[in-house]
Amino acid sequence: MGSKRALVALLTPPMLWLLVAYLGALAAIFATAFFTTDPFTNEVVRTFTTENFEALLSPTYLRIIGRTLFIAVTVTVLCIVIAVPFAYFMAQVAPRRLRHLLVAGVLVPLWASYLIKAYAWRTMVQPGGVLESTFGTTPGYGFAAVILTLTYLWLPYMILPVYAGFERLPTSHLEASADLGAKGIYTFRRVILPALLPSIAAGTVFTFSLSLGDYIAVQIVGGTLQVLGTTVLQNITLDLPFAAALGTTSVVIMVCYLIAVGRTGALDNL
Amino acid sequence: MRSGARTRVIFWVFALAVLTFIYVPLGVVAINSFNSDRTFGWPPPGLTTRWWSAALKAPGPRDALRTSVEAGLGATAIALVLGSLLSLALVRYRFFGRNAISLLVILPIALPGIVTGIALQSVIQNVLNPVFGINAGLFTIIVGHATFCIVVIFNNVTARLRRMGGSLESASADLGARPFTTFRLVTFPLLRTAVIAGALLAFALSFDEIVVTTFTAGPGTPTLPIWIFNNLFRPTQAPVVNVVAVILVAVSILPVWLAQRLSGAEAAESRL
Numbered sequence: 001m002g003s004k005r006a007l008v009a010l011l012t013p014p015m016l017w018l019l020v021a022y023l024g025a026l027a028a029i030f031a032t033a034f035f036t037t038d039p040f041t042n043e044v045v046r047t048f049t050t051e052n053f054e055a056l057l058s059p060t061y062l063r064i065i066g067r068t069l070f071i072a073v074t075v076t077v078l079c080i081v082i083a084v085p086f087a088y089f090m091a092q093v094a095p096r097r098l099r100h101l102l103v104a105g106v107l108v109p110l111w112a113s114y115l116i117k118a119y120a121w122r123t124m125v126q127p128g129g130v131l132e133s134t135f136g137t138t139p140g141y142g143f144a145a146v147i148l149t150l151t152y153l154w155l156p157y158m159i160l161p162v163y164a165g166f167e168r169l170p171t172s173h174l175e176a177s178a179d180l181g182a183k184g185i186y187t188f189r190r191v192i193l194p195a196l197l198p199s200i201a202a203g204t205v206f207t208f209s210l211s212l213g214d215y216i217a218v219q220i221v222g223g224t225l226q227v228l229g230t231t232v233l234q235n236i237t238l239d240l241p242f243a244a245a246l247g248t249t250s251v252v253i254m255v256c257y258l259i260a261v262g263r264t265g266a267l268d269n270l
Numbered sequence: 271m272r273s274g275a276r277t278r279v280i281f282w283v284f285a286l287a288v289l290t291f292i293y294v295p296l297g298v299v300a301i302n303s304f305n306s307d308r309t310f311g312w313p314p315p316g317l318t319t320r321w322w323s324a325a326l327k328a329p330g331p332r333d334a335l336r337t338s339v340e341a342g343l344g345a346t347a348i349a350l351v352l353g354s355l356l357s358l359a360l361v362r363y364r365f366f367g368r369n370a371i372s373l374l375v376i377l378p379i380a381l382p383g384i385v386t387g388i389a390l391q392s393v394i395q396n397v398l399n400p401v402f403g404i405n406a407g408l409f410t411i412i413v414g415h416a417t418f419c420i421v422v423i424f425n426n427v428t429a430r431l432r433r434m435g436g437s438l439e440s441a442s443a444d445l446g447a448r449p450f451t452t453f454r455l456v457t458f459p460l461l462r463t464a465v466i467a468g469a470l471l472a473f474a475l476s477f478d479e480i481v482v483t484t485f486t487a488g489p490g491t492p493t494l495p496i497w498i499f500n501n502l503f504r505p506t507q508a509p510v511v512n513v514v515a516v517i518l519v520a521v522s523i524l525p526v527w528l529a530q531r532l533s534g535a536e537a538a539e540s541r542l
Contacts, residue, residue, distance in 0.1 A: 006449060007359055007363045007365065010355045010356070010358050010359035010363075011355070011356070011359045011371075013351070013352060013355055014352040014353070014355050014356040014359075014420065015356075015371070017348075017352050017416070017417070017420075018374055018375070018417070018420070021390075021413055021416075021417055022374075022377070022378060022386075022417050023374070024393075025386075025389035025390050025392070025393045026381075026385070026386070026389050028389065028392060028393065028396075029385065029388055029389040029392060032392065082288060082291075085281065085284055086284070086285055086288045088281070089281045089282075089284065089285040090285075093278055093281045093282070093285075094285070104530075105289060105292070106292075107526065107530075107538045107539070108523055108526075109292050109293075109296070110538070110541065111474055111478075111522055111523055111526045111538065111541070112296060112519045112522060112523060113478045113495065113515070113518045113519050113522050114478060114480065115478070115480050115495045115498055115499060115518070116296075116299060116498075116515045116518055116519050117295065117296070119299065119498070119502060119511070119515060120295035120296055120298060120299045120515075121295055122502075123295075123298055123299060123302060123310060124294075124295050124298060126310075128309070128310075128311050128312065129310070129312055130294075130298050130312045132312075133311075133312045133313065134312075152291070152292075152295065155292070160539055184277065205380075209380060209381075209382065212382060213381070213382020213383060213384055213385070213481075214382075215384055215481075216480055216481060216499070220502065229382070229384050232384050232385075232388065233384070236388055236391070240388070240392065243388060244388065247382070247384060247385040247388060248385075250382050250384075250385065251381055251382065251385055254380075254381065254382070258380075
């Protein structure tokens with residue numbers, strides 16, 4: 001294969017871009033989290049302080065962080081509960097010729113505009129909207145609508161890896177388990193689930209981190225609900241260092257989660 | 271696992287319920303774009319094409335559409351070059367830091383978009399504007415989009431390079447072709463469909479992006495998603511928003527469908 005010079009030529013342009021336009025900007029914003037603002041001009045003052053992170057430990061912000069985590073976990077669990085049986089249906093129950101169609105059926109909402117999907121749920125839950133006129137009741141804008149919408153938004157990100165996991169699962173294992181007398185539930189618990197765990201973990205990386213950072217869908221269907229993303233947004237103009245600290249917090253939570261998931265070997269599937 | 275007839279029925283019912291859950295909200299938006307009721311009472315009291323003709327005449331969405339297309343093309347062009355180069359380097363060479371780089375490529379879509387957004391915004395305010403006189407606008411939108419579009423191209427090209435193996439290139443080199451000739455006559459023709467598929471998907475990703483764009487687009491250059499978001503909470507604009515929403519979904523799906531046809535089923539999963 002090629003020489004070292006060719007490698008340098010290949011790597012230099014993309015690395016320059018990623019380091020300058022991306023990592024540089026990220027590093028700067030993480031550094032900003034340790035700065036402060038002038039209370040009169042709202043300008044960033046470059047003196048080292050940890051007061052932004054100390055402020056995060058106040059009950060108000062701990063509650064917001066807790067709420068955001070709760071939403072992310074709930075959405076992730078809901079996505080697993082819906083995606084696993086559905087992916088099983090796609091891989092094992094549905095006739096073979098339908099499979100392409102089903103995969104396409106999941107890919108369309110994966111790529112269909114994120115904003116429009118969130119907006120679609122606004123029209124679903126709004127007073128006098130589809131839910132109210134069909135079921136007689138609607139959760140309205142707020143916590144429940146946010147969970148519903150985020151579950152809807154990230155569901156394809158869970159279905160596809162789990163489906164790929166089912167595809168890799170040899171049918172012979174399932175048959176062997178059945179031949180040895182295992183009932184459906186038992187086979188699911190002892191054969192399917194362990195083999196599927198890395199795929200599910202890969203899916204949770206998306207559902208968890210996307211829920212953690214979301215602020216657009218929350219604004220659209222959440223009413224006045226406050227989560228990490230919306231508080232970042234509110235602080236940007238007046239207190240950028242504090243907004244940076246909030247953003248850093250979500251990145252730190254995500255990195256911790258990635259490391260935990262990495263131990264299951266799930267990231268090899270990404 | 272041999273599932274009984276009853277279990278199968280339960281699975282079918284469940285799957286149909288999930289598909290309904292997935293498609294009903296999108297269908298409602300499409301139907302609402304014809305809803306004659308201004309506040310979108312459900313079920314629609316009547317159907318009209320008024321909003322469609324109004325939306326197609328409105329200047330706001332049209333300008334936003336142009337910005338979106340320009341941003342998508344610019345970002346795709348940059349990502350195309352950078353993503354392909356990176357993919358060639360990472361698949362065809364073994365070197366120190368290789369794993370770190372492959373992680374770095376996915377960071378822009380893995381980290382919360384709002385963090386990337388405020389990072390780029392403060393670069394615009396503190397460096398680009400005072401030092402280079404560049405304001406938030408089309409250029410900064412393109413830079414932001416290109417950064418997270420690289421991964422889509424990278425994934426598509428990498429998958430193709432892995433499947434190709436290196437034997438054809440080795441054969442070409444053995445026959446005396448220089449590296450550039452090999453690339454022109456062997457590697458690139460084999461990569462072409464993966465590159466085009468990647469480009470289509472990168473365009474789709476850019477076209478639909480709102481989180482990072484919120485922070486990199488100036489007030490004068492909204493993209494189509496930004497325009498929709500700005501008008502989402504204005505009751506008078508609601509009918510037009512519905513029409514633009516349908517167009518946005520259609521335009522973001524079309525490239526994906528084309529990419530699938532070109533490069534196989536897994537192309538569209540390169541977003542994962």
